[in-house]
Amino acid sequence: MNVFYQCHKPALKDNENFELLSLSQNSFCFTTLNIELAKKINRYLIEEDKLEYFISDKNFIVYSCIYFGEMANNLNKIQVLYLKKKLIRLGWEKKRSQQDIYIYQGEDLSNKFLELQEDLFFAFLTNVFIVVPSNIDENMLYEILAEIDFTLQPDGVTPYVPTEKAILTLIDSEIGLAYLKLNYQDGYDAMSEREVLVFYSSWYSGKD
Numbered sequence: 001m002n003v004f005y006q007c008h009k010p011a012l013k014d015n016e017n018f019e020l021l022s023l024s025q026n027s028f029c030f031t032t033l034n035i036e037l038a039k040k041i042n043r044y045l046i047e048e049d050k051l052e053y054f055i056s057d058k059n060f061i062v063y064s065c066i067y068f069g070e071m072a073n074n075l076n077k078i079q080v081l082y083l084k085k086k087l088i089r090l091g092w093e094k095k096r097s098q099q100d101i102y103i104y105q106g107e108d109l110s111n112k113f114l115e116l117q118e119d120l121f122f123a124f125l126t127n128v129f130i131v132v133p134s135n136i137d138e139n140m141l142y143e144i145l146a147e148i149d150f151t152l153q154p155d156g157v158t159p160y161v162p163t164e165k166a167i168l169t170l171i172d173s174e175i176g177l178a179y180l181k182l183n184y185q186d187g188y189d190a191m192s193e194r195e196v197l198v199f200y201s202s203w204y205s206g207k208d
Contacts, residue, residue, distance in 0.1 A: 067127070075124050128179045
């Protein structure tokens, strides 16, 4: 079974294709992973529907986290309500009333996520996968989301672009982060363009 599309151990290869988001008070820009940080973390490009197979260690849990952030402001109220009802129908839960974050952890995650992706409105939502040890409680999950700047993605940035702070968080902990990268192109081969999951971790070696 083909699980890896590419494996960068450490993440020194092709960094110009993997942007980082640099946030300031009133603006943002894109940068790249510096060499010293890249030496401390691994990057895997995974087939969209293979994350659960890739994270095969029962000591770790995969959470899908979806946020109605700045980009969602481009949707009208009916479209937002439609998306929230669809998330709930598929099993995502809103655990905190003050935050529009919906979380799913359970079976058949890949297929449910692919079903969400088929919806045109889903492109307006911020989404990531968080991989954590099974003993992490729900409160800690929200702390992790804050550390990776999950709710600070600006309008025009979707579905998620990691910040340097996010990478530092991953280096210093047993946390894995996966996000969807649209239109990834392998080198100069235009025919290779595809959607992939980019998975960053300083500790996990994955499964072939």
